[in-house]
Amino acid sequence: MKQRIGNALTGIRAKHSCSGNELIKTFLPYRNGMFQVDFYRAKPATFGIHLLIRTGSSDHNMWLAGYAISKGMRLKYSEGLLKEGAPIAGEDEKGVFAALGLIYPVSAGNC
Numbered sequence: 001m002k003q004r005i006g007n008a009l010t011g012i013r014a015k016h017s018c019s020g021n022e023l024i025k026t027f028l029p030y031r032n033g034m035f036q037v038d039f040y041r042a043k044p045a046t047f048g049i050h051l052l053i054r055t056g057s058s059d060h061n062m063w064l065a066g067y068a069i070s071k072g073m074r075l076k077y078s079e080g081l082l083k084e085g086a087p088i089a090g091e092d093e094k095g096v097f098a099a100l101g102l103i104y105p106v107s108a109g110n111c
Helices: 002-011 047-055 058-070 093-099
Strands: 015-019 023-030 033-040 073-076 080-083 086-089
Antiparallel strands (some): 023 033, 073 080, 080 086
């Protein structure tokens, strides 16, 4: 899969800045310049934590990380919500909030 993504990006003249097992950073041509796009590879067990962290604001992510620490846990995008070094949530956002003892925010689109 990693090779197929890399080949597709090369085909559209993207310039890689970093490529690893969990992240590809690349610059894509757009009009008269380039813009950075990050591709994260999530497993089913970490999809929710990726979604939560990568679509949330940095302020919210920092607050969640600090809150997790205050509860004896750690938020780690590549592994999920950890307690005593072992993942306890991360498949979906709702599970992460539940494991932290927080109410899952519901928007009009989730009703």
